[in-house]
Amino acid sequence: MRFDASERLYARARRLLPGGVSSPVRAISPFPFYTARAEGPYLWDADGNRFIDYCLAYGPMILGHRHPEVMRRVAEQMERGWLYGTPTEIEVEAAARISGLYPAMQMMRFVSTGSEATMAALRIARGCTGKDRIVKIEGGFHGAHDSVLIKAGSGATTHGVPDSRGVPADTAKNTLQVPYNDLEAMDDVLKEGGIAAVIMEPVLGNIGPILPDKGYLDGVRKITRERDVLLIFDEVITGFRLSLGGASQLYRIEPDLTTLGKIIGGGFPIGVVGGSSDLMEMVSPSGGVYQAGTFNGSPIPLAAGMATLDVLEAGELSDLNAAGDRLRSALSQVVEDLGLGYSVTGIASMFKVFFGPSPRNYQEALACDKDGYLRFFRRMLEAGIFLTPSQYETDFLSAAHGVDVIDITVEAFASCLKG
Numbered sequence: 001m002r003f004d005a006s007e008r009l010y011a012r013a014r015r016l017l018p019g020g021v022s023s024p025v026r027a028i029s030p031f032p033f034y035t036a037r038a039e040g041p042y043l044w045d046a047d048g049n050r051f052i053d054y055c056l057a058y059g060p061m062i063l064g065h066r067h068p069e070v071m072r073r074v075a076e077q078m079e080r081g082w083l084y085g086t087p088t089e090i091e092v093e094a095a096a097r098i099s100g101l102y103p104a105m106q107m108m109r110f111v112s113t114g115s116e117a118t119m120a121a122l123r124i125a126r127g128c129t130g131k132d133r134i135v136k137i138e139g140g141f142h143g144a145h146d147s148v149l150i151k152a153g154s155g156a157t158t159h160g161v162p163d164s165r166g167v168p169a170d171t172a173k174n175t176l177q178v179p180y181n182d183l184e185a186m187d188d189v190l191k192e193g194g195i196a197a198v199i200m201e202p203v204l205g206n207i208g209p210i211l212p213d214k215g216y217l218d219g220v221r222k223i224t225r226e227r228d229v230l231l232i233f234d235e236v237i238t239g240f241r242l243s244l245g246g247a248s249q250l251y252r253i254e255p256d257l258t259t260l261g262k263i264i265g266g267g268f269p270i271g272v273v274g275g276s277s278d279l280m281e282m283v284s285p286s287g288g289v290y291q292a293g294t295f296n297g298s299p300i301p302l303a304a305g306m307a308t309l310d311v312l313e314a315g316e317l318s319d320l321n322a323a324g325d326r327l328r329s330a331l332s333q334v335v336e337d338l339g340l341g342y343s344v345t346g347i348a349s350m351f352k353v354f355f356g357p358s359p360r361n362y363q364e365a366l367a368c369d370k371d372g373y374l375r376f377f378r379r380m381l382e383a384g385i386f387l388t389p390s391q392y393e394t395d396f397l398s399a400a401h402g403v404d405v406i407d408i409t410v411e412a413f414a415s416c417l418k419g
């Protein structure tokens with residue numbers, strides 16, 4: 001494979017964009033490939049190389065690229081205009097539909113990104129409880145804003161230290177962290193008091209998929225209720241993926257606030273925050289928690305999202321999840337035959353080969369051979385398969401990945417994992 005055009009673009013990009021990219025995860029070493037177009041399960045780069053895409057824009061593209069129904073509905077909306085700055089019918093329809101799938105979201109606010117959704121959820125929680133402190137899970141990711149850009153520590157409970165320059169220490173100190181799958185640590189920190197909310201990804205998606213132990217999410221729900229702390233499920237990855245009603249539906253948990261994004265914009269920018277009417281009535285203009293945005297409820301993402309939902313609902317989601325099960329079991333067999341102590345994790349359309357035993361939390365995930373993974377990532381890329389470029393990002397399967405594509409992928413895993 002030749003990457004001349006990408007290498008040239010990267011040389012220019014490095015002078016114009018910090019690190020040569022628009023978001024840090026894209027800075028693949030020694031240089032990223034530059035995508036020129038996409039279709040179904042494939043990306044083509046500026047040099048004409050074709051890759052089977054398991055990154056899928058880090059989650060939104062659950063139907064694959066250029067799904068005809070999404071294109072049709074976006075084109076229809078384009079004909080009527082794409083931004084009005086007024087209320088629209090589609091936001092009412094979308095809210096009713098989402099509320100039907102996520103009964104805990106009696107009311108919601110549409111925003112433009114998942115980061116904005118979690119930022120609003122935390123403000124609502126703080127505004128409603130009058131408390132400042134929040135708890136997050138180590139290794140959990142909720143976007144790139146001050147309250148959640150907090151370093152993961154190594155103790156049972158860690159007190160907030162900024163994970164980025166520019167995050168005020170005064171902000172960081174209000175974010176406490178506990179390990180995933182550890183109810184005792186969670187209860188210990190909730191006992192301290194002064195806590196508005198626990199925010200968590202029900203299935204950790206941003207350090208590779210890590211699943212909840214049996215009873216863990218129920219336990220979190222129970223102790224947050226007992227301690228009068230709001231529970232925020234960040235379903236930006238799991239929403240419309242684990243089931244149409246997300247992790248809340250799959251694990252039968254009723255969070256106080258829910259954040260959605262990625263899939264529900266059909267590949268266009270979106271975020272949603274919602275909860276009970278009592279909590280959401282606190283949001284401006286009905287209440288005193290301020291939230292606003294030029295692009296809130298933008299019709300194109302909603303049209304793309306509703307089209308995506310229609311396709312998923314018509315049977316694609318259950319087919320996709322079954323394909324995910326088959327892929328994971330094929331990969332598990334490959335990994336077992338190899339005998340290197342690697343593991344395959346995931347659920348629904350999320351998967352990852354961990355270069356080490358299957359982790360239960362962030363600290364265990366850190367023990368994996370992440371440099372070995374990066375060398376493997378390169379070999380896969382040369383074999384025409386684009387995985388997420390880190391041991392700690394989930395790989396995704398889309399509805400556009402057919403049996404033939406998956407078979408090629410499993411074979412590539414078998415030969416590239418050997419080294």
Ligand SMILES: *Cc1c(COP(=O)(O)O)cnc(C)c1O
Nearest residue numbers: 113114115141142143234236237
């Ligand atoms: C991607 C992601 C976000 C941030 O969403 P953006 O649209 O990138 O701002 C928040 N939470 C989770 C769990 C995510 O995976």
